[in-house]
Amino acid sequence: MIAFYVRALAIASSVLFVGSIALAAENAQDNASPVFGVQLPEGYRNWQVISVAHEAGNNNDIRVILGNQVAMETYRKGLRPFPDGTIIARLAWKYVPSARNNEIFGQAQSFVAGDPTNVQITSKDSKKYAATAGWGYAQFENGKVNPSETLINTCFGCHNRLPKTEDLIFTHYAP
Amino acid sequence: MIAFYVRALAIASSVLFVGSIALAAENAQDNASPVFGVQLPEGYRNWQVISVAHEAGNNNDIRVILGNQVAMETYRKGLRPFPDGTIIARLAWKYVPSARNNEIFGQAQSFVAGDPTNVQITSKDSKKYAATAGWGYAQFENGKVNPSETLINTCFGCHNRLPKTEDLIFTHYAP
Numbered sequence: 001m002i003a004f005y006v007r008a009l010a011i012a013s014s015v016l017f018v019g020s021i022a023l024a025a026e027n028a029q030d031n032a033s034p035v036f037g038v039q040l041p042e043g044y045r046n047w048q049v050i051s052v053a054h055e056a057g058n059n060n061d062i063r064v065i066l067g068n069q070v071a072m073e074t075y076r077k078g079l080r081p082f083p084d085g086t087i088i089a090r091l092a093w094k095y096v097p098s099a100r101n102n103e104i105f106g107q108a109q110s111f112v113a114g115d116p117t118n119v120q121i122t123s124k125d126s127k128k129y130a131a132t133a134g135w136g137y138a139q140f141e142n143g144k145v146n147p148s149e150t151l152i153n154t155c156f157g158c159h160n161r162l163p164k165t166e167d168l169i170f171t172h173y174a175p
Numbered sequence: 176m177i178a179f180y181v182r183a184l185a186i187a188s189s190v191l192f193v194g195s196i197a198l199a200a201e202n203a204q205d206n207a208s209p210v211f212g213v214q215l216p217e218g219y220r221n222w223q224v225i226s227v228a229h230e231a232g233n234n235n236d237i238r239v240i241l242g243n244q245v246a247m248e249t250y251r252k253g254l255r256p257f258p259d260g261t262i263i264a265r266l267a268w269k270y271v272p273s274a275r276n277n278e279i280f281g282q283a284q285s286f287v288a289g290d291p292t293n294v295q296i297t298s299k300d301s302k303k304y305a306a307t308a309g310w311g312y313a314q315f316e317n318g319k320v321n322p323s324e325t326l327i328n329t330c331f332g333c334h335n336r337l338p339k340t341e342d343l344i345f346t347h348y349a350p
Binding site: 045046048049051052053054055056057058059062063064066091093095098100101104105107108109110111112113116158161162170171172174175 | 221
């Protein structure tokens with residue numbers, strides 16, 4: 001009788017476990033970009049720095065561009081095109097003057113990162129994204145994918161105006 | 176006779192080896208900041224991102240602030256003061272408008288990292304740097320320490336005007 005209960009419990013646990021995996025997969029799928037299905041890569045906030053930038057105008061942000069291991073190796077060896085598996089993450093924050101720093105420095109000169117705006121992911125898979133020169137795109141706000149198909153379809157338009165010699169990537173490595 | 180040569184060679188090698196270590200130590204010492212003796216930490220370019228900033232005015236740079244493991248853990252747990260062993264690296268590059276990006280975006284909005292300017296290191300050791308509230312400072316250009324005592328003595332003056340609740344560190348963590 002005890003053996004029966006143990007077995008029933010084992011089966012119930014398996015069902016729950018498989019159910020959890022299915023749910024996690026579904027959630028990840030839910031959080032993938034339209035058109036490309038690009039997801040937010042795990043641990044991207046800990047990746048190494050490719051470079052930094054400030055976009056004024058409508059963006060008005062300050063940003064860091066990070067790369068996974070494949071991206072960093074390719075940048076540091078100066079190779080192009082980027083191989084499949086390359087992922088580049090662009091993190092942006094509001095561009096905010098720092099009154100505190102300016103007071104300490106004695107002049108208005110200091111601009112720092114305010115609240116996060118969005119994270120954009122660029123992912124290389126030359127087969128999956130053949131129609132967009134091998135690159136898939138996604139944008140996330142607060143960890144949630146931006147579901148706009150209109151937005152995501154603007155990515156390639158700009159990237160495609162970059163030289164082929166740079167493999168349609170904006171950022172240069174900052175030594 | 177052969178045994179003698181082998182032994183002589185072994186002794187000669189040891190002398191060379193010990194000599195190399197002494198030389199390396201001396202070189203590292205040579206590349207330490209005046210007043211504090213802070214060195215350029217190995218592998219700092221691969222550290223994780225604390226935040227980014229733009230300093231206009233005389234600096235006119237764009238910068239990323241990186242932290243070693245101790246720094247990152249302290250930031251992420253929201254703890255102050257930083258424990259001994261904390262090292263913060265500030266990498267700066269010339270603040271350069273990108274004509275290429277501006278053309279693609281259709282307006283003047285894009286500023287990127289140009290040539291590197293300098294790297295500043297802030298290192299916590301509450302005993303060694305007791306006179307400066309536990310922090311030691313250094314500045315490097317092209318990997319070589321800036322030997323100016325006048326320069327390095329300006330660091331604490333500004334940092335010391337920051338609130339004690341922030342442990343005299345300018346940068347907040349950018350989530």
